[in-house]
Amino acid sequence: MSELPQSPGFTSRPILRCRNLERYLGEGENRVQILRKVDLDLDRGKIYAITGPSGCGKSTLLYTLGLLDREDSGEIWIKDLKVSGADDHERTEIRNRTIGFVFQFHFLLPEFTALENIMLPMIKLGQMSSGAMQSRAHNLLEEVGLGEKSKRLANQLSGGEQQRVAIARALANQPDIILADEPTGNLDQKNSTIVIDLLCRMAREKDQTILVVTHNHAIAEACDQTLPMLDGVFASACEPA
Amino acid sequence: MLMSLAGITFGVAFFIVTQAQTSGFEGFFVKTILGTNGALRVRERIQDTLRSMSVDDQESGGFQISHKEGKRYVGDVAQPELVADAIRQFGNVSGVSKVVTGNGQLVLRGQTRPAQIYGIVLDDHLGVSDLDEQIVFGELSDFRKTANGVLLSRYLADRLDVGLDEKIVLKVAGKSRKLTVSAIYETGVRDIDKVRMFIHLRTARSVLGKAFGASFLQVSLFDNNRAPQDARRMIDVTQHHVSEWQRREKVWLDVFKILRISSALTVSVIILISGLGMFSVLAIIVMEKTKEIAILRSMGFQRRDISHIFLWQGFVITTAGTLSGWMLGFFMTLGLANLPIRIRGIFSTDHFVVNWSISHYLVAALIAFVVVMLASYFPARRAARLEPADVIRGTSG
Numbered sequence: 183m184s185e186l187p188q189s190p191g192f193t194s195r196p197i198l199r200c201r202n203l204e205r206y207l208g209e210g211e212n213r214v215q216i217l218r219k220v221d222l223d224l225d226r227g228k229i230y231a232i233t234g235p236s237g238c239g240k241s242t243l244l245y246t247l248g249l250l251d252r253e254d255s256g257e258i259w260i261k262d263l264k265v266s267g268a269d270d271h272e273r274t275e276i277r278n279r280t281i282g283f284v285f286q287f288h289f290l291l292p293e294f295t296a297l298e299n300i301m302l303p304m305i306k307l308g309q310m311s312s313g314a315m316q317s318r319a320h321n322l323l324e325e326v327g328l329g330e331k332s333k334r335l336a337n338q339l340s341g342g343e344q345q346r347v348a349i350a351r352a353l354a355n356q357p358d359i360i361l362a363d364e365p366t367g368n369l370d371q372k373n374s375t376i377v378i379d380l381l382c383r384m385a386r387e388k389d390q391t392i393l394v395v396t397h398n399h400a401i402a403e404a405c406d407q408t409l410p411m412l413d414g415v416f417a418s419a420c421e422p423a
Numbered sequence: 424m425l426m427s428l429a430g431i432t433f434g435v436a437f438f439i440v441t442q443a444q445t446s447g448f449e450g451f452f453v454k455t456i457l458g459t460n461g462a463l464r465v466r467e468r469i470q471d472t473l474r475s476m477s478v479d480d481q482e483s484g485g486f487q488i489s490h491k492e493g494k495r496y497v498g499d500v501a502q503p504e505l506v507a508d509a510i511r512q513f514g515n516v517s518g519v520s521k522v523v524t525g526n527g528q529l530v531l532r533g534q535t536r537p538a539q540i541y542g543i544v545l546d547d548h549l550g551v552s553d554l555d556e557q558i559v560f561g562e563l564s565d566f567r568k569t570a571n572g573v574l575l576s577r578y579l580a581d582r583l584d585v586g587l588d589e590k591i592v593l594k595v596a597g598k599s600r601k602l603t604v605s606a607i608y609e610t611g612v613r614d615i616d617k618v619r620m621f622i623h624l625r626t627a628r629s630v631l632g633k634a635f636g637a638s639f640l641q642v643s644l645f646d647n648n649r650a651p652q653d654a655r656r657m658i659d660v661t662q663h664h665v666s667e668w669q670r671r672e673k674v675w676l677d678v679f680k681i682l683r684i685s686s687a688l689t690v691s692v693i694i695l696i697s698g699l700g701m702f703s704v705l706a707i708i709v710m711e712k713t714k715e716i717a718i719l720r721s722m723g724f725q726r727r728d729i730s731h732i733f734l735w736q737g738f739v740i741t742t743a744g745t746l747s748g749w750m751l752g753f754f755m756t757l758g759l760a761n762l763p764i765r766i767r768g769i770f771s772t773d774h775f776v777v778n779w780s781i782s783h784y785l786v787a788a789l790i791a792f793v794v795v796m797l798a799s800y801f802p803a804r805r806a807a808r809l810e811p812a813d814v815i816r817g818t819s820g
Contacts, residue, residue: 270725277723285718289715306722
């Protein structure tokens with residue numbers, strides 16, 4: 183981490199910053215440009231929503247900023263450290279320490295309990311004792327309202343509960359940035375509200391930055407800033423009234 | 424996964440059993456031949472054949488150049504005591520026995536059987552053979568105190584219908600000698616049991632008319648595996664032909680070796696098939712668990728962490744299969760050791776002979792680990808190479 187170059191001369195110090203980000207998908211004749219020189223600054227403690235039609239590049243941008251996908255060109259800084267161009271090992275380490283993901287599907291490991299699923303990122307980070315990890319995982323489950331279901335296997339929980347466990351898991355290592363890709367896409371209205379309220383509340387309490395990709399206008403309106411996207415670039419940035 | 428576990432278990436167990444059995448019989452064969460014909464045999468004297476060129480010069484006294492052309496083997500061991508003393512100086516030698524041999528005929532109640540006479544000094548010969556263990560009827564002590572005693576093989580005794588303490592006539596070159604059957608032995612080696620009989624050396628010298636020398640010296644060693652090296656050194660020292668047991672029994676030893684290797688290869692196929700099964704199972708798991716792999720990668724697990732998960736599965740299955748295979752192999756070997764089977768010809772046994780060796784267990788485990796870990800490596804590598812974004816993108820609505 184320390185050998186990565188720092189972004190030069192930023193006074194506002196955004197938590198995540200990208201410039202001229204480009205990404206292509208496909209091969210040969212099917213090669214399509216998904217991201218077209220995207221620029222973005224995300225400030226600490228704020229909640230952002232990326233909206234736009236399907237196929238405009240929202241998820242690809244999210245995965246690229248989250249270092250799950252590799253940019254074809256452009257630069258990314260996380261906490262003033264240039265991470266674009268970092269090798270796979272460094273990118274994976276940054277994900278573990280700095281970024282929490284919430285996907286449309288919960289992706290919980292069905293063989294593990296809710297508690298164990300939340301402990302996985304902590305185990306990888308390896309900075310806490312087993313007891314401390316269990317205690318933290320249990321607290322997170324309490325915070326998402328599932329304290330009494332900590333011993334349940336993931337597949338013994340409802341869809342809404344599974345997504346709440348996924349949020350708790352994303353928060354496990356107290357990341358600076360949470361990237362959520364359609365986190366309520368598979369939930370009914372009631373559970374969607376619970377999940378998004380939970381995500382926003384916990385992020386604000388812990389001064390975390392959230393970037394949500396969503397089609398849901400209600401969710402977008404609940405965020406601090408909406409970033410509409412069209413054909414691989416941001417159309418404009420607009421502050422809610 | 425259970426099928427792979429079962430395959431490894433049976434593969435390891437069968438490997439242990441077949442190796443215990445083949446090496447058991449091989450070891451028993453070696454013990455038999457060492458107990459009958461000894462580790463080394465010292466026979467004819469070596470005589471160099473020389474071609475000489477001489478110059479007869481009165482002033483300088485003349486000189487002679489000798490060219491070694493080859494060597495030939497002549498006679499028996501003419502001075503057995505001297506040669507035996509020289510051989511006893513070797514640190515690895517545990518015993519030396521002079522033997523005088525010759526051919527004769529055993530006659531009883533009108534029946535005649537050819538016989539190969541072995542004249543021995545009993546105590547010396549007990550030091551170079553397992554003759555005491557091969558006695559099936561009678562006592563060696565009776566032979567020791569009977570000057571005209573004979574140790575007859577069970578085969579000859581059966582054919583001549585002769586029992587203990589009965590008299591039998593030995594005919595050699597027209598001369599006859601009455602002998603008393605002191606004990607009956609059985610080596611299990613048909614070629615020996617068909618003809619060999621033991622009498623005292625002094626009696627043999629008298630019957631065969633060999634007042635001096637010995638037909639050969641039979642030598643036993645502390646470390647039988649060093650026989651070839653000792654034989655070469657003895658040839659240099661004694662100038663007699665010395666043959667080691669490995670050379671004498673090369674054909675049978677090669678047969679046992681081939682059997683051991685071929686059975687190991689055959690049984691290893693079971694482990695190989697288990698490895699292929701393991702490969703298939705893990706490859707399917709990798710395909711089924713792409714989402715789980717992707718989420719683990721997204722939360723910070725490195726590629727090597729992912730491959731370790733699958734390698735660990737292979738390791739656990741191999742360890743469990745090897746441990747259960749060891750247990751099954753142990754009990755199968757135990758059962759086999761008590762299984763009755765009558766074998767005569769190259770040795771004598773009434774049950775399966777097994778060799779308990781930790782090396783069989785270790786080699787079986789090694790084969791299982793190499794095969795299954797290799798089979799696990801490729802799916803593990805494939806899992807590690809999965810790109811999380813591709814997987815997650817594919818599952819998004």
